[in-house]
Amino acid sequence: MLKQTLLAGAFVLGSVASHAQAISPTPDQIKAYTSAWKGERMPDGRPKVSDAILARLKNISMEEAWGVLRNKGYHNQYEGEWQLIHNDSTMTGRVVTAQYMPSRPDLQDLVKETGKKEGRVQTGGTNSWPIDVLKEGDVYVADGYGKIADGTLIGDNLGNSIYAKSKRGVIFYGSVRDVEGLSEIKGFNAWMKGQDPSYIQQMMLTNINTPIRIGRAVVLPGDIVLAKKYGTIFIPAHLVEELVLTSEVTALRDEFGHLRLREGKYTPGEVDTKWSEAIQKDFLNWVNNYPGKLPMTKKELDDYLKERNY
Helix, strand or coil, rough: CCCHHHHHHHHHHHHHHHCCCCCCCHHHHHHHHHCCCCCCECCCCCCCCCCHHHHHHHHCCHHHHHHHHHCCCCCEEEECCCCCCCCCCCCCEEEEEEEEEEECCHHHHHHHHHHHHHCCCCCCCCCHHHHHHHCCCEEEEEECCCCCCCCCCCHHHHHHHHHHHCCEEEEEEEECHHHHHHHHCCCCCCEEECCCCCCCCCCEEEEECCCCECEEEECCCEEEEEECCCCEECCCCCHHHHHHHHHHHHHHHHHHHHHHHHHHCCCCCHHHHCCCHHHHHHHHHHCCCCCCCCCCCCHHHHHHHHHHCC
């Protein structure tokens, strides 16, 4: 038994050691991070949430998304107080993470040598490596540990490359340069902690697609981000579809409640508490005759309401 235990321990240590110097986790390791997701995956192992859900997520408010995550026990998924290039922009997408640290020569040499062995581009800085892995629908999210001067992770050249690959922008807990040039890239936006004319110095990339911290938020590769001028929320992939539908129903309930309050049909106390059977029946009748297009299918709504008692 002791021999078996020692052999098992040696195997685990060997497995860890074999991947310890990799820039990115293997697809199987990313699947382990995101094991609650049961759907389709990207080639690198990240969850592949559908484009249709990403589009519907754009219409969800920060408060609705935050409330669903808190009710699920996810308390550390929001970060605010961003600077944006375009303030009235909303972005959703599948997260690619990158971790940056202050430079340390011996570690930086190891990172560069590891990247060379993995076939990563050796010309230019390592801050181009996360861009090389981007696919359409991805959002590049980087922990630049809040460094502003000499911490500019991209300028307009890299910004053009990012948008060409992902059709999305970036979220940096750090800074960018060439904001004037970045602002001219149609469709591109950046959520950042600052901007500076300096170029990146004394700063190194350490990992791609590992768990990172973005201010108050814990972010995993393959999370789905909802980014608005009001903040950013990082949603575990396995919760995003339920979050979207729950938030859409909440918005419908609010719309109905506000309408009935303006009409004077119900009191605020009646609307703000558990609804009576009469209000529930009124709501269902209103939904069945909804004047516009519902954000979800009728089947999705009916199935959702069957499991809820308001």
